[in-house]
Amino acid sequence: MARHNPCPECRSTDLLVHDNIAARGTYGPDLLPGGSKWYAVPRMTAVVCRDCGHIRHFASKDTLEKLSADRNWKKVR
Template sequence: MEKHNQCPECAGTRVHSHGGISAGGGYAPNYLPGLGTFFSSGKFTVRVCADCGLTRFYASPEARAKLRDSKDWRRG
């Protein structure tokens, strides 16, 4: 995840973030299948530029750690 607060789309500096957002599951689509636990889905950090609206979703470190061994994801 980018460490600076400049938007790559418009170079604006009013970028806000919120972490720990569920990637879905249950009645919603699961956007990170196989990267959560039995009782909870994987998590996102979401960053939004207040200037242009660009929104980016970043998988949590815990979800990314499961990628290599997950049967639901393939490299490339």
């Protein structure tokens, strides 16, 4: 994905991407609270830089729509 390239830390283009990661596990923290419904766990994409190890996470499009409708998420001003 062009928008993920290059790494914002070290400018490397040696990156790995993994789509469709569940943002909430059974015992782990909820990384995107408000993004889930009882039938659907919020999804995200991870991008890892193979040079410096910097990790970025991106919420999926439908998760973003759910977060926008959730009042606990405040717009940063």
